[in-house]
Amino acid sequence: MITEKITEIFNHVHTNAELSNEEYKTTDYIYDLLKDEGFEPVKFKNITGLYCDVGNWSGDYPLIGIRADIDALYQEVNGTLQANHSCGHDSHIAMVMGAMMKIKNHEALSTRGVRFVFQPAEEVGTGALDVLKEGVIEPLDYMFGIHLRPIEEAADGYLSPSIEHGSAGSFEFKIVGNDAHGARPHLNHNAIEVGTDIVNMLSKIHINPMVPSSAKMTKFMAGSKSLNIIPGSAECGIDVRAQTNEAMDALKSRVHNILKYIEEFYDVKIEDLEVSSMVASESNDEAIEVFRTAIIDTVGEEYLLDPLVTSGGDDFHNYTVQYPELKGAMLGLGCDLTPGLHHPDMTFNRDRMETGADVLYQAILNVPSE
Template identity: 30%
Template sequence: MGEPVDGLHGADDELEAKLIAIRRQLHRYPELANEEYATTEAIREWLRNVDIRLLDLPLATGVVAEIGRQEPGPVVALRADIDALPIQEATGLSYASSVAGKMHACGHDFHTASLLGAATLLKRKEKELRGCVRLLFQPAEEKGIGAQQIIKCGALDGVQLIFGMHNKPDLPVGTIGIRPGSLMSSVNGLRIEIKGVSTHAAIPHAGVDPILVSAHLIIALQTVVSRNVSAVDSAVISITQIHAGNTWNVIPELAVLEGTVRTLQPDSRIFIRQRIEEIAKGIAATFGAEIKLRWTDGPPAVHNNKLAADIAGLAAQQAGLHVILPEPSTASEDFAYYQQHVAGAFVFMGTSGNHEWHHPAFTVNERAIWKSARYFEALAELALLKLTIPEAEEIKHT
């Protein structure tokens, strides 16, 4: 799937081959969130080599660059993420990760190579652009904090539309998923500490068993979605860690549960948090335990502006891609933070993958790199065009 590609296609075989080589270099040398120093310098060098101007912004990692005229005219942003995951690679590829315990298991190397390709193509026609294309090579998506770093440094200033994409292993190369409205879930981290009273395992009545409380709580939490959330809405509650006790004959004092809550609807996000707190406190009181809940707020839901999604769909048709309406995903993406400031759309690019995201054998079909690069070239041009005609006025204020 990720080995040499035969029969390079498209109008620029040399550029396609270069993009594949770039993707493989990134894949071989992955860096985790906010550690992408070598990746950042490599991206800077690739952009300098094609004379794309870099913006001097206060970012430790990540790159922001521009193509086209800055004044007058609209500004459209294209975003790719650049960080890897703490996963030991098991692909067997000739260019597999050379760094133990780190891997591009989510395809951010593919995203980066694709945006570099689009940047090169747009640079060739820079004088024809009807405005400015801002390129965001974002760090730390896997921690859900990189988009906020980009926003904080001022990289969205003046931007009227923003677009991004994620590879989609279950879609074939040449297919793109575009959906107005909610596409990916919000996410919250959840930690529940249950404090009981330790006692000998032979005399449980002398204590308060936090493990028993945990068992009741885990079962009860599964009813929140099935009995409190509408069947036409989407929500997921998963308890992913349980920690309690350190020997076989002692009921411990403390049990700790950790998990995640994901929703597509903002109202459900608020309601589920409230319901979990009510259930947890009620069960703890029933058994005489003490309970402490800690929430970690992650990105909100990715919600695509309709007009931006329409532009994304038209560009896909122009690029010769097969457009489908994808099912919403309960995975999260910090691209959603951009959409709180700027109208935009996030799309799924088909990559004919062999495994889902975050699998140690995950890879992409590299034929998708060129298609993705050409798509974002067409998308940026079309978005700038739409922003210069009256019909696009609504986008600026949505």
Template identity: 30%
Template sequence: MSLNTQLIAWRRELHQYPELSGQEVATTARLRRWLTEAGIALLPYDLETGVVAEIGQGASQIALRADIDALPIEERSGVAFSSQTPGVMHACGHDIHTTVILGAALQLKAREASLPGRVRILFQPAEENFGGAKRLIRAGVLENVSAIFGMHNEPGLPVGAFATRGGPFYANVDRFVIRVTGKGAHAARPHEGTDAILLSSQLVTALHGVASRNVNTLDSVVLSVTRIDGGNTWNVLPEQVELEGTLRTHRGEVQQTVKARVGEIAAGFASAFNAQIDITWYAGPTALVNDERWATFATSVARETGYETQHAELHMGGEDFAVYLQHIPGAFVSIGSASPFGLHHPAFNPDEALIEPAARYFARLAEEALQHI
């Protein structure tokens, strides 16, 4: 069986049996079996899900990382190998990422005797809920590792395209929940209450003006209210409405400015309406900041292996690969997957033609990086 045929078969099996963050038990078992059958050594870290393997010998060491979890989405891609798990789908392409790094591991194993060091392979669980990287780091997987590399497929780029950048790349991710508490009343007698729905509506409008009116237009920032929940019948003004949303930034100063402004606006509305507004912030991953040297190096290797390389634009998505880069240098890269539907869409369908070239790229990147630590 050719490498490409094997990798596509593995990818399709992973795609058919997706598992949510922290529940990747069967995925872990598959990876352990495939790696063991290839003669690749597994490291005995204390992990409920996820796999860590190692190839080579010597003091120099770098790491390659893939994420293995899926999303709570009902698949509508129409492919013959669609998810067999109701309500769960690899809608972000982690099955692709896993297969790419599996392919790199197979090639590195084939030339293990000539490797100028060791390559640690991280198959990380729970990327989607931003907990997996911290879990692996606590287990000790970065010990003696000098640099780390990872990827995300990019549906907006054609197959054969590659992009990355030094410095900030992916965004700080913050989730917020705002609880607006007024005074319930009969819908025909609104003057007897404090209308939490009216207040919430005006608050949403005001919050969406923060990014355009309180932040320098040259700074990247997105603030989105994504959920509104209030009321349960047609003739009652509810006492409470809950808003939820996300803030995305690349600079800590901008992040803090926007958070402070949201608090000020909420306090002003609460005073004006004689209501109570409570805000809770939940921190996701911090901004992903690529090492300038390794980003340049990764681009150079991509060009050598036949990719059309380009300088990546700032990405407003979150990625917990950022946590690794807070501990050791490295680079995260985008590889074109040419899907007509974007990430997290139920019809997401990346082009499998990207898999084998990307696997060969990461094997070469690891080999050459070991010579430049």
């Protein structure tokens, strides 16, 4: 019964993907299904998404959060730009709801409270922070998440008790100057040449070489159909990555300095600057141990991996960074995922969704009751 329900949920969400902060139908679908299953879900007041409590919330027992992210990416699939679940969030929803149905009437709920959180906008890095503003995380003692892992990180059926994501961020801005005639290059600063200097300067950033990091231009749009115009303006984007939050702070500071220098040297304006970032993981040893024992209890020690260190990012870690006393970790699920996360044709072994639900269920049981 649970197996069929997990598949049904996945298929529905997969074929009805919605973008970050636009997950209205997804929210309604989860809400209505949980109501039909006898739960009492609550929609967030100011954002899409919802949460649902089960168990004992008397204040004398541990309170456990389980998070599923519900948004999709916007990308080209078979020639069409559309919302697409190529990061596995559809499966995360299905696995978390599967764990809910397994734990629903368990006697262990008399000695623990569980809050299932269906979070919007992970892909744009703002969802967890918005959920924190809803006030639903502060009471919790533990916070658990789950994420599919590509085959390069975890073979099919293997699981890791934590994913140690790096910090990821972006700078989006406009170089604003004046256009000039192609015959008079002395009358402006060519935005393409300005952008080239930014690219070169990004390559010269050096921070602690023991900490993986990178900064690179990932968006540059300048010029028009008229090739006799030297463009004075451009739209730009920079992606930054660092394995630790301290290294990210240093990296972002250097990028800010580069943009200030560019303004002064070329007499152009850097306008509409938007800076976003996802923090690096700060997993808790006790939470990792809960997942480690849950993996062993569910599939056996032979399928247990060490914590996975990856340069990817996830805004789940905002929960534990903003609340250091929160014991958090994210489960990594090996599921024959190819050719990779965020690839428009990403596929995985869907039978593993039941494994993920089972481990989440067991993790709830394995949290100490005192």
